Amino acid sequence: MRSATGEWGEAVEWSRASDGLRLAVARADGRVVIRVAGELDVSSATVLARTLDRAREERDQVALDLSRVTFCGAAGVDLLLDAHHQAAAEGGGLTVTRAHSAVLRPLEMCGGADGARLVHDARTAPLAPHEYRRRRSLLAEALSVALRITGAPMGNAQLLDPAVGALRIVAHHGFQQPFLSFFETVDDRETACGVAARDHEPVFVADVVNSPVFLGTPALDVLRDADVGAVASVPIHARAGALIGVVSVHFPGALAWRDGRRRALEGLARASCLI
Missing domain, CATH: 3.30.450.40 (GAF domain)
Known part of the structure; x- marks a missing residue:
């Protein structure tokens, strides 16, 4: 486990949430920032879901940094879409600030309109x-x-x-x-x-x-x-x-x-x- 100053200026602490997943959670600018590293499969998606549930209980804005997620299966895609729907229904918000191509590809292919919206959030205008x-x-x-x-x-x-x-x-x-x-x-x-x-x-x-x-x-x-x-x-x-x-x-x-x-x-x- 490691404490350090994160990119949002808050102390972050990486924890091993499961065999294939590590999480770092911080608060900054009135939102919860959840950084994820590893693989989002059936077992690890359940762990991340619990972390998202805790953030939603406080009706916080949630930002997901998925730039360190090197595999995202169907369970990971379903989790991200469900979390997006629930946050919207409860008056909160869920954004993906950055994502690995291993996340963007399945979201684009299988996530429909909501998946495309999350992908759009994680991208800005490309270079010419x-x-x-x-x-x-x-x-x-x-x-x-x-x-x-x-x-x-x-x-x-x-x-x-x-x-x-x-x-x-x-x-x-x-x-x-x-x-x-x-x-x-x-x-x-x-x-x-x-x-x-x-x-x-x-x-x-x-x-x-x-x-x-x-x-x-x-x-x-x-x-x-x-x-x-x-x-x-x-x-x-x-x-x-x-x-x-x-x-x-x-x-x-x-x-x-x-x-x-x-x-x-x-x-x-x-x-x-x-x-």
Whole structure:
């Protein structure tokens, strides 16, 4: 279990609600924010339903962050639709602030009009296709350079994609599932890339197991399974200063980020904004 300052400025605490599900509940701006990580199947959907029931008993506005849900079966879709209907009937409200594609796809396919409405809530206007391609190409090139100058065996590039309202992986090297699925969307301070994006500064983590960034979070388990012991994340900006995305490199085992590697990655970030 881990307490930290969440993205809404409140203390959040992750708990293992079931074998495949972790929850973090916080109050902010007059609403209950429920963050969900793991798989929404028959058993875990029941656990989340109880959490939603408690929030509804207080007639609170409820916001669901489903960006860490990597599987959503029929039981998960039914739960989200039922919760939406009940909240509306009781004068409350339920919104999905962010969602993994593993949630959006079944909601769109099986959720009818209400599912489409929840999906719409979780999305904003996408980038124009040519701009998306340009930024994706820039980040892929920056990742290639970062891997070469650091000698890292693993890495990924994430685009700040307004279509999902979060960082999204657009290029990677050395990773398999479930890493790629879990980190498909990131918009929190519980990852090095998330901190780099929020603070617009490079982040160097020498030992993920003992880092306060990851301590007690669902991300730590995924990093361990992927044999990641150290990570560095650098934000990539446009000329005007707007964030384009984040490039991260990863090493197995703990690693002291010496000045040479730090300067090389920081130089890459500065050079990218000139392109």
